[in-house]
Amino acid sequence: MSTVLVDFAGGNLHSAQKAFERMAAEVGGGPVTVSADPDVVASADRLVLPGDGAFAACRSALDDCPGLPEALRQAVEVEGHPLLGICVGMQLLASVGYEYETAEGFGWIPGAIRRIAPSDPALKIPHMGWNDLVVERAHPVMEGVATGDHAYFVHSYQMEVERPADRLAHVDYGGPVTAIVAHDTVVGTQFHPEKSQATGLRLIANFLSWRP
Amino acid sequence: MLKTRIIPCLDVADGRVVKGVNFLDLRDAGDPVEQARVYDAAGADELCFLDIHATHENRGTMYDLATRTAEHCFMPLTIGGGVRTVEDVRNLLLAGADKVSFNSAAVANPDVLTEAAMRFGSQCIVCAIDAKTVAPGRWEIFTHGGRKPTGIDAVTFARTAVEKGAGEILLTSMDRDGTKAGFNIALTRAISDAVEVPVIASGGVGTLDHLVEGVRDGGASAVLAASIFHFGTYTIAEAKAHMAAAGIPMRMQ
Numbered sequence: 271m272s273t274v275l276v277d278f279a280g281g282n283l284h285s286a287q288k289a290f291e292r293m294a295a296e297v298g299g300g301p302v303t304v305s306a307d308p309d310v311v312a313s314a315d316r317l318v319l320p321g322d323g324a325f326a327a328c329r330s331a332l333d334d335c336p337g338l339p340e341a342l343r344q345a346v347e348v349e350g351h352p353l354l355g356i357c358v359g360m361q362l363l364a365s366v367g368y369e370y371e372t373a374e375g376f377g378w379i380p381g382a383i384r385r386i387a388p389s390d391p392a393l394k395i396p397h398m399g400w401n402d403l404v405v406e407r408a409h410p411v412m413e414g415v416a417t418g419d420h421a422y423f424v425h426s427y428q429m430e431v432e433r434p435a436d437r438l439a440h441v442d443y444g445g446p447v448t449a450i451v452a453h454d455t456v457v458g459t460q461f462h463p464e465k466s467q468a469t470g471l472r473l474i475a476n477f478l479s480w481r482p
Numbered sequence: 483m484l485k486t487r488i489i490p491c492l493d494v495a496d497g498r499v500v501k502g503v504n505f506l507d508l509r510d511a512g513d514p515v516e517q518a519r520v521y522d523a524a525g526a527d528e529l530c531f532l533d534i535h536a537t538h539e540n541r542g543t544m545y546d547l548a549t550r551t552a553e554h555c556f557m558p559l560t561i562g563g564g565v566r567t568v569e570d571v572r573n574l575l576l577a578g579a580d581k582v583s584f585n586s587a588a589v590a591n592p593d594v595l596t597e598a599a600m601r602f603g604s605q606c607i608v609c610a611i612d613a614k615t616v617a618p619g620r621w622e623i624f625t626h627g628g629r630k631p632t633g634i635d636a637v638t639f640a641r642t643a644v645e646k647g648a649g650e651i652l653l654t655s656m657d658r659d660g661t662k663a664g665f666n667i668a669l670t671r672a673i674s675d676a677v678e679v680p681v682i683a684s685g686g687v688g689t690l691d692h693l694v695e696g697v698r699d700g701g702a703s704a705v706l707a708a709s710i711f712h713f714g715t716y717t718i719a720e721a722k723a724h725m726a727a728a729g730i731p732m733r734m735q
Contacts, residue, residue, distance in 0.1 A: 285580070286577065398649070398650065400485045424605045
Protein backbone atom coordinates (compact mmCIF):
# COMPACT_ATOMS: atom_id res chain seq x y z
CA MET A 271 0.00 0.00 0.00
CA SER A 272 1.34 3.43 -0.87
CA THR A 273 0.29 6.87 0.33
CA VAL A 274 0.79 10.12 -1.56
CA LEU A 275 0.59 13.55 0.09
CA VAL A 276 -0.65 15.81 -2.67
CA ASP A 277 1.66 18.83 -2.79
CA PHE A 278 -0.20 21.29 -5.02
CA ALA A 279 0.80 24.51 -3.21
CA GLY A 280 4.44 23.93 -2.34
CA GLY A 281 3.50 24.40 1.30
CA ASN A 282 4.71 22.97 4.55
CA LEU A 283 4.31 19.26 4.13
CA HIS A 284 7.41 18.37 6.08
CA SER A 285 5.70 17.73 9.42
CA ALA A 286 2.76 15.99 7.77
CA GLN A 287 5.14 13.74 5.85
CA LYS A 288 7.07 12.89 9.03
CA ALA A 289 3.87 12.07 10.91
CA PHE A 290 2.54 9.84 8.11
CA GLU A 291 5.92 8.12 7.69
CA ARG A 292 6.13 7.40 11.39
CA MET A 293 2.64 5.93 11.62
CA ALA A 294 3.01 4.05 8.32
CA ALA A 295 6.08 2.36 9.81
CA GLU A 296 4.06 1.40 12.91
CA VAL A 297 1.02 -0.02 11.14
CA GLY A 298 2.76 -1.39 8.04
CA GLY A 299 1.21 1.28 5.85
CA GLY A 300 3.84 1.20 3.12
CA PRO A 301 5.77 4.06 1.54
CA VAL A 302 4.75 7.71 1.91
CA THR A 303 5.65 10.17 -0.82
CA VAL A 304 4.97 13.83 -1.56
CA SER A 305 3.99 14.71 -5.12
CA ALA A 306 1.80 16.83 -7.38
CA ASP A 307 2.39 14.57 -10.38
CA PRO A 308 -0.98 13.23 -11.64
CA ASP A 309 0.64 9.91 -12.58
CA VAL A 310 2.00 9.45 -9.06
CA VAL A 311 -1.41 10.39 -7.63
CA ALA A 312 -3.09 7.92 -9.97
CA SER A 313 -0.82 5.09 -8.83
CA ALA A 314 -1.32 5.71 -5.08
CA ASP A 315 -3.44 3.41 -2.94
CA ARG A 316 -4.44 6.26 -0.64
CA LEU A 317 -4.22 10.03 -0.80
CA VAL A 318 -3.80 12.91 1.62
CA LEU A 319 -4.95 16.35 0.55
CA PRO A 320 -3.49 19.06 2.77
CA GLY A 321 -4.05 22.78 2.35
CA ASP A 322 -3.24 26.05 4.07
CA GLY A 323 -4.43 29.54 3.37
CA ALA A 324 -7.56 30.74 1.64
CA PHE A 325 -10.01 28.32 0.00
CA ALA A 326 -10.07 30.00 -3.42
CA ALA A 327 -6.27 30.34 -3.50
CA CYS A 328 -5.90 26.63 -2.70
CA ARG A 329 -8.44 25.73 -5.35
CA SER A 330 -6.65 27.72 -8.02
CA ALA A 331 -3.25 26.35 -6.96
CA LEU A 332 -4.72 22.86 -7.41
CA ASP A 333 -6.17 23.75 -10.80
CA ASP A 334 -2.79 25.15 -11.86
CA CYS A 335 -1.31 21.64 -11.66
CA PRO A 336 -2.14 20.13 -15.07
CA GLY A 337 -4.11 16.91 -14.75
CA LEU A 338 -4.14 16.90 -10.96
CA PRO A 339 -7.85 17.64 -10.30
CA GLU A 340 -8.77 14.97 -12.86
CA ALA A 341 -6.39 12.46 -11.27
CA LEU A 342 -7.96 13.12 -7.85
CA ARG A 343 -11.47 12.69 -9.23
CA GLN A 344 -10.46 9.46 -10.94
CA ALA A 345 -8.87 8.10 -7.76
CA VAL A 346 -11.85 8.93 -5.55
CA GLU A 347 -14.89 8.68 -7.82
CA VAL A 348 -13.85 5.79 -10.06
CA GLU A 349 -11.21 3.82 -8.13
CA GLY A 350 -12.73 4.48 -4.70
CA HIS A 351 -9.35 5.06 -3.06
CA PRO A 352 -9.36 6.49 0.48
CA LEU A 353 -8.59 10.20 0.68
CA LEU A 354 -7.98 12.29 3.79
CA GLY A 355 -8.35 16.07 3.55
CA ILE A 356 -6.65 18.20 6.19
CA CYS A 357 -7.65 21.78 7.12
CA VAL A 358 -8.32 23.60 3.83
CA GLY A 359 -7.79 20.24 2.14
CA MET A 360 -10.83 19.05 4.11
CA GLN A 361 -12.75 22.17 3.10
CA LEU A 362 -12.02 21.40 -0.58
CA LEU A 363 -14.14 18.24 -0.17
CA ALA A 364 -17.23 20.47 0.09
CA SER A 365 -19.33 21.84 -2.78
CA VAL A 366 -18.46 25.52 -2.49
CA GLY A 367 -16.36 27.98 -0.47
CA TYR A 368 -17.04 31.64 0.28
CA GLU A 369 -13.66 32.82 1.60
CA TYR A 370 -12.87 36.20 -0.10
CA GLU A 371 -14.40 34.91 -3.32
CA THR A 372 -16.70 32.08 -4.32
CA ALA A 373 -14.93 28.93 -5.49
CA GLU A 374 -16.02 25.36 -6.11
CA GLY A 375 -14.84 22.38 -4.13
CA PHE A 376 -14.92 18.75 -5.22
CA GLY A 377 -18.44 18.27 -3.86
CA TRP A 378 -17.68 14.88 -2.31
CA ILE A 379 -19.17 16.08 0.97
CA PRO A 380 -22.13 18.30 0.04
CA GLY A 381 -21.89 21.54 1.97
CA ALA A 382 -20.46 25.05 2.07
CA ILE A 383 -17.44 26.72 3.65
CA ARG A 384 -18.44 29.82 5.59
CA ARG A 385 -16.77 32.12 8.12
CA ILE A 386 -17.07 30.94 11.72
CA ALA A 387 -19.63 33.11 13.49
CA PRO A 388 -19.37 32.49 17.25
CA SER A 389 -22.41 33.44 19.30
CA ASP A 390 -20.05 35.20 21.73
CA PRO A 391 -18.44 38.18 19.94
CA ALA A 392 -15.53 38.11 22.39
CA LEU A 393 -14.31 34.85 20.85
CA LYS A 394 -11.29 35.48 18.62
CA ILE A 395 -11.01 34.64 14.93
CA PRO A 396 -9.03 32.63 13.80
CA HIS A 397 -10.17 29.77 16.00
CA MET A 398 -6.62 28.86 17.03
CA GLY A 399 -5.44 26.26 19.50
CA TRP A 400 -6.56 23.05 21.19
CA ASN A 401 -10.25 22.22 21.36
CA ASP A 402 -11.97 19.08 22.63
CA LEU A 403 -13.82 16.86 20.19
CA VAL A 404 -17.48 15.87 20.55
CA VAL A 405 -17.84 12.58 18.69
CA GLU A 406 -21.18 12.21 16.91
CA ARG A 407 -20.71 9.02 14.88
CA ALA A 408 -18.44 6.00 14.93
CA HIS A 409 -16.10 5.44 11.99
CA PRO A 410 -13.02 3.24 11.42
CA VAL A 411 -10.70 6.30 11.30
CA MET A 412 -12.11 7.42 14.66
CA GLU A 413 -11.23 4.22 16.49
CA GLY A 414 -9.71 5.08 19.85
CA VAL A 415 -10.59 8.76 19.44
CA ALA A 416 -13.19 9.80 22.00
CA THR A 417 -15.22 12.78 23.10
CA GLY A 418 -12.96 14.99 25.20
CA ASP A 419 -9.79 14.29 23.19
CA HIS A 420 -8.07 17.48 22.06
CA ALA A 421 -6.99 18.44 18.56
CA TYR A 422 -5.13 21.48 17.22
CA PHE A 423 -7.15 23.90 15.08
CA VAL A 424 -6.19 27.03 13.18
CA HIS A 425 -8.84 28.38 10.80
CA SER A 426 -11.38 31.16 10.27
CA TYR A 427 -13.83 29.30 8.03
CA GLN A 428 -15.66 26.04 8.61
CA MET A 429 -17.65 23.42 6.75
CA GLU A 430 -21.44 23.43 7.06
CA VAL A 431 -22.52 19.97 5.90
CA GLU A 432 -25.81 19.42 4.09
CA ARG A 433 -26.21 15.87 5.40
CA PRO A 434 -25.82 15.65 9.17
CA ALA A 435 -24.70 12.02 8.77
CA ASP A 436 -21.49 13.23 7.06
CA ARG A 437 -20.29 14.94 10.24
CA LEU A 438 -18.42 12.59 12.59
CA ALA A 439 -17.33 15.12 15.20
CA HIS A 440 -17.46 18.79 16.10
CA VAL A 441 -15.99 21.15 18.66
CA ASP A 442 -17.69 23.98 20.48
CA TYR A 443 -16.62 27.55 19.71
CA GLY A 444 -19.62 29.75 20.39
CA GLY A 445 -21.64 27.05 18.60
CA PRO A 446 -20.66 23.84 16.85
CA VAL A 447 -17.67 23.90 14.49
CA THR A 448 -17.27 20.90 12.18
CA ALA A 449 -14.16 18.90 13.10
CA ILE A 450 -14.31 15.58 11.19
CA VAL A 451 -16.36 14.62 8.15
CA ALA A 452 -16.63 11.41 6.14
CA HIS A 453 -18.57 9.98 3.23
CA ASP A 454 -17.80 6.82 1.29
CA THR A 455 -14.00 6.66 0.97
CA VAL A 456 -13.43 10.34 1.72
CA VAL A 457 -12.53 11.67 5.18
CA GLY A 458 -11.60 15.16 6.32
CA THR A 459 -10.32 16.81 9.47
CA GLN A 460 -10.54 20.55 10.01
CA PHE A 461 -7.78 20.25 12.61
CA HIS A 462 -4.19 19.24 11.92
CA PRO A 463 -3.69 15.59 12.94
CA GLU A 464 0.06 15.98 12.32
CA LYS A 465 0.09 18.72 14.98
CA SER A 466 -2.28 17.08 17.44
CA GLN A 467 0.17 14.84 19.28
CA ALA A 468 -1.19 11.42 20.35
CA THR A 469 -4.78 11.97 19.17
CA GLY A 470 -3.64 13.11 15.75
CA LEU A 471 -1.15 10.28 15.33
CA ARG A 472 -3.86 7.79 16.26
CA LEU A 473 -6.16 9.15 13.59
CA ILE A 474 -3.37 9.02 11.00
CA ALA A 475 -2.64 5.39 11.92
CA ASN A 476 -6.34 4.57 11.60
CA PHE A 477 -6.51 6.17 8.17
CA LEU A 478 -3.43 4.25 7.01
CA SER A 479 -4.99 0.96 8.19
CA TRP A 480 -8.45 1.68 6.81
CA ARG A 481 -9.65 -0.68 4.06
CA PRO A 482 -13.03 0.74 3.01
CA MET B 483 -14.26 24.60 24.34
CA LEU B 484 -11.05 26.21 23.11
CA LYS B 485 -8.23 25.95 25.65
CA THR B 486 -5.74 28.60 26.70
CA ARG B 487 -2.28 27.78 25.38
CA ILE B 488 1.01 27.63 27.27
CA ILE B 489 3.98 28.25 24.99
CA PRO B 490 7.55 27.73 26.17
CA CYS B 491 9.96 29.91 24.20
CA LEU B 492 13.57 28.97 23.48
CA ASP B 493 16.08 31.70 22.64
CA VAL B 494 18.42 30.27 20.06
CA ALA B 495 21.76 31.57 18.75
CA ASP B 496 23.88 29.67 16.24
CA GLY B 497 21.71 26.61 16.73
CA ARG B 498 22.11 26.48 20.51
CA VAL B 499 19.77 27.52 23.32
CA VAL B 500 21.17 30.69 24.84
CA LYS B 501 19.50 31.00 28.21
CA GLY B 502 20.72 28.16 30.34
CA VAL B 503 18.42 25.37 31.31
CA ASN B 504 18.53 22.82 34.02
CA PHE B 505 16.49 19.95 32.74
CA LEU B 506 18.07 17.03 34.46
CA ASP B 507 17.26 14.42 31.87
CA LEU B 508 18.97 16.00 28.87
CA ARG B 509 22.16 14.68 27.38
CA ASP B 510 22.74 17.99 25.64
CA ALA B 511 20.94 20.84 27.41
CA GLY B 512 22.01 23.30 24.74
CA ASP B 513 20.31 21.45 21.89
CA PRO B 514 16.92 23.08 21.12
CA VAL B 515 15.55 19.86 19.63
CA GLU B 516 16.21 17.93 22.84
CA GLN B 517 14.45 20.61 24.85
CA ALA B 518 11.58 20.71 22.37
CA ARG B 519 11.11 16.97 22.91
CA VAL B 520 10.96 17.43 26.66
CA TYR B 521 8.31 20.16 26.29
CA ASP B 522 6.38 18.02 23.81
CA ALA B 523 6.26 15.15 26.30
CA ALA B 524 5.41 17.56 29.14
CA GLY B 525 2.23 18.71 27.41
CA ALA B 526 3.22 22.16 26.13
CA ASP B 527 0.57 23.43 23.73
CA GLU B 528 2.97 25.00 21.23
CA LEU B 529 6.67 25.72 20.95
CA CYS B 530 8.44 28.91 19.98
CA PHE B 531 12.04 29.26 18.75
CA LEU B 532 13.42 32.77 18.72
CA ASP B 533 16.58 33.25 16.67
CA ILE B 534 18.17 36.05 18.66
CA HIS B 535 21.14 36.72 16.40
CA ALA B 536 19.45 35.86 13.13
CA THR B 537 22.43 36.66 10.97
CA HIS B 538 22.29 35.62 7.39
CA GLU B 539 25.08 33.12 7.97
CA ASN B 540 23.29 31.11 10.63
CA ARG B 541 19.90 30.94 8.86
CA GLY B 542 20.69 27.47 7.63
CA THR B 543 21.15 26.34 11.23
CA MET B 544 17.60 27.49 12.02
CA TYR B 545 16.18 25.58 9.05
CA ASP B 546 17.99 22.48 10.24
CA LEU B 547 16.54 22.94 13.74
CA ALA B 548 13.02 23.32 12.37
CA THR B 549 13.44 20.18 10.29
CA ARG B 550 14.79 18.11 13.15
CA THR B 551 12.10 19.36 15.54
CA ALA B 552 9.30 18.53 13.10
CA GLU B 553 10.65 14.99 12.83
CA HIS B 554 10.17 14.40 16.54
CA CYS B 555 7.50 16.79 17.84
CA PHE B 556 4.01 16.56 16.39
CA MET B 557 2.86 19.88 17.77
CA PRO B 558 2.76 23.47 16.50
CA LEU B 559 6.10 25.29 16.15
CA THR B 560 6.53 29.06 15.70
CA ILE B 561 9.85 30.50 14.59
CA GLY B 562 10.81 34.18 14.79
CA GLY B 563 13.84 36.42 14.73
CA GLY B 564 15.30 38.10 11.67
CA VAL B 565 12.34 37.29 9.40
CA ARG B 566 12.32 39.93 6.70
CA THR B 567 10.80 38.66 3.48
CA VAL B 568 8.16 36.36 2.06
CA GLU B 569 11.02 34.14 0.97
CA ASP B 570 12.18 33.85 4.62
CA VAL B 571 8.65 32.73 5.54
CA ARG B 572 8.60 30.20 2.76
CA ASN B 573 11.95 28.72 3.75
CA LEU B 574 10.96 28.41 7.40
CA LEU B 575 7.59 26.83 6.56
CA LEU B 576 9.27 24.38 4.20
CA ALA B 577 11.80 23.52 6.88
CA GLY B 578 9.02 22.55 9.30
CA ALA B 579 7.76 25.69 11.08
CA ASP B 580 3.98 26.05 11.35
CA LYS B 581 3.93 29.77 12.05
CA VAL B 582 6.48 32.46 11.33
CA SER B 583 6.83 35.63 13.34
CA PHE B 584 7.70 39.04 11.89
CA ASN B 585 9.00 41.82 14.11
CA SER B 586 11.17 44.76 12.94
CA ALA B 587 10.51 44.10 9.25
CA ALA B 588 6.75 44.45 9.75
CA VAL B 589 7.21 47.80 11.47
CA ALA B 590 9.41 49.07 8.65
CA ASN B 591 7.02 47.74 6.00
CA PRO B 592 3.63 46.42 7.20
CA ASP B 593 2.80 45.40 3.62
CA VAL B 594 5.13 42.42 4.02
CA LEU B 595 2.44 40.95 6.31
CA THR B 596 -0.09 41.24 3.49
CA GLU B 597 2.27 39.65 0.99
CA ALA B 598 2.98 36.75 3.34
CA ALA B 599 -0.67 36.29 4.37
CA MET B 600 -1.88 36.32 0.75
CA ARG B 601 0.61 33.61 -0.10
CA PHE B 602 0.51 31.34 2.96
CA GLY B 603 -2.65 32.40 4.82
CA SER B 604 -2.85 34.64 7.88
CA GLN B 605 -3.10 31.59 10.13
CA CYS B 606 0.68 31.17 9.91
CA ILE B 607 1.70 34.83 10.07
CA VAL B 608 2.45 36.15 13.55
CA CYS B 609 3.38 39.76 14.23
CA ALA B 610 5.63 40.20 17.26
CA ILE B 611 5.32 43.57 18.98
CA ASP B 612 7.87 44.79 21.54
CA ALA B 613 6.28 47.66 23.46
CA LYS B 614 7.54 49.97 26.19
CA THR B 615 5.47 52.23 28.45
CA VAL B 616 6.04 55.89 27.54
CA ALA B 617 3.18 57.42 29.58
CA PRO B 618 0.33 55.99 31.66
CA GLY B 619 -1.83 54.04 29.22
CA ARG B 620 0.54 54.73 26.30
CA TRP B 621 2.98 52.25 24.81
CA GLU B 622 5.50 52.71 22.04
CA ILE B 623 6.97 50.09 19.73
CA PHE B 624 10.71 49.43 19.77
CA THR B 625 12.49 47.42 17.11
CA HIS B 626 15.85 45.74 16.59
CA GLY B 627 15.68 43.73 19.78
CA GLY B 628 14.27 46.70 21.69
CA ARG B 629 17.12 49.08 20.92
CA LYS B 630 15.40 51.35 18.44
CA PRO B 631 12.45 53.64 19.32
CA THR B 632 9.95 54.17 16.51
CA GLY B 633 7.46 56.73 17.85
CA ILE B 634 4.70 54.31 16.78
CA ASP B 635 1.81 53.67 19.17
CA ALA B 636 1.57 49.96 20.02
CA VAL B 637 -2.24 49.74 19.97
CA THR B 638 -2.47 51.53 16.63
CA PHE B 639 0.21 49.31 15.17
CA ALA B 640 -1.45 46.13 16.43
CA ARG B 641 -4.62 47.12 14.56
CA THR B 642 -2.58 47.85 11.43
CA ALA B 643 -0.75 44.53 11.63
CA VAL B 644 -4.03 42.62 11.81
CA GLU B 645 -5.60 44.64 8.98
CA LYS B 646 -2.52 43.86 6.92
CA GLY B 647 -2.84 40.12 7.51
CA ALA B 648 -1.30 39.01 10.82
CA GLY B 649 -3.31 36.12 12.28
CA GLU B 650 -1.86 36.41 15.76
CA ILE B 651 -0.02 39.00 17.88
CA LEU B 652 2.95 38.04 20.07
CA LEU B 653 3.06 40.91 22.55
CA THR B 654 6.15 41.47 24.68
CA SER B 655 6.28 44.11 27.39
CA MET B 656 9.83 45.41 27.38
CA ASP B 657 9.30 47.00 30.80
CA ARG B 658 8.61 43.60 32.26
CA ASP B 659 10.77 41.25 30.20
CA GLY B 660 13.21 39.44 32.47
CA THR B 661 11.88 41.11 35.66
CA LYS B 662 9.68 38.26 36.94
CA ALA B 663 7.23 41.00 38.02
CA GLY B 664 4.37 39.71 35.87
CA PHE B 665 2.91 40.67 32.49
CA ASN B 666 2.06 44.29 31.77
CA ILE B 667 -1.67 43.73 32.17
CA ALA B 668 -2.88 47.16 30.99
CA LEU B 669 -0.88 46.79 27.77
CA THR B 670 -2.07 43.23 27.21
CA ARG B 671 -5.70 44.21 27.76
CA ALA B 672 -5.44 47.25 25.48
CA ILE B 673 -4.02 45.20 22.59
CA SER B 674 -6.30 42.22 23.18
CA ASP B 675 -9.39 44.48 23.11
CA ALA B 676 -8.14 46.27 20.00
CA VAL B 677 -7.76 43.24 17.71
CA GLU B 678 -9.93 40.32 16.67
CA VAL B 679 -7.05 37.83 16.44
CA PRO B 680 -5.48 35.90 19.36
CA VAL B 681 -2.88 37.71 21.48
CA ILE B 682 0.04 35.87 23.14
CA ALA B 683 1.19 37.61 26.32
CA SER B 684 4.94 37.63 26.89
CA GLY B 685 7.50 39.23 29.16
CA GLY B 686 7.76 39.18 32.93
CA VAL B 687 6.41 35.84 34.13
CA GLY B 688 7.79 34.93 37.55
CA THR B 689 4.94 33.04 39.21
CA LEU B 690 2.02 30.89 38.16
CA ASP B 691 -0.39 33.63 39.26
CA HIS B 692 1.16 35.83 36.59
CA LEU B 693 0.01 33.35 33.95
CA VAL B 694 -3.53 33.50 35.34
CA GLU B 695 -3.48 37.32 35.33
CA GLY B 696 -2.36 37.48 31.71
CA VAL B 697 -5.43 35.54 30.62
CA ARG B 698 -8.05 36.60 33.17
CA ASP B 699 -7.12 40.29 33.41
CA GLY B 700 -5.14 40.85 30.22
CA GLY B 701 -7.46 38.92 27.90
CA ALA B 702 -4.60 36.92 26.32
CA SER B 703 -5.42 33.74 24.37
CA ALA B 704 -2.03 32.24 25.17
CA VAL B 705 0.88 32.83 27.53
CA LEU B 706 4.52 32.56 26.59
CA ALA B 707 7.26 32.02 29.14
CA ALA B 708 10.88 31.06 29.12
CA SER B 709 12.86 31.02 32.33
CA ILE B 710 10.22 29.69 34.75
CA PHE B 711 10.11 26.53 32.67
CA HIS B 712 13.72 26.31 31.52
CA PHE B 713 15.10 26.58 35.04
CA GLY B 714 12.61 24.07 36.33
CA THR B 715 10.95 26.53 38.71
CA TYR B 716 7.64 25.13 37.51
CA THR B 717 6.64 22.35 35.18
CA ILE B 718 4.12 22.74 32.36
CA ALA B 719 1.79 20.43 34.28
CA GLU B 720 2.00 22.59 37.41
CA ALA B 721 1.28 25.70 35.38
CA LYS B 722 -1.73 24.07 33.73
CA ALA B 723 -3.11 22.76 37.02
CA HIS B 724 -2.76 26.21 38.59
CA MET B 725 -4.50 27.95 35.71
CA ALA B 726 -7.27 25.35 35.61
CA ALA B 727 -7.83 25.80 39.35
CA ALA B 728 -8.28 29.52 38.67
CA GLY B 729 -11.09 28.68 36.26
CA ILE B 730 -9.17 28.98 32.98
CA PRO B 731 -9.94 26.20 30.45
CA MET B 732 -6.74 24.20 29.94
CA ARG B 733 -5.83 21.07 28.00
CA MET B 734 -4.84 18.55 30.66
CA GLN B 735 -3.10 15.29 29.86
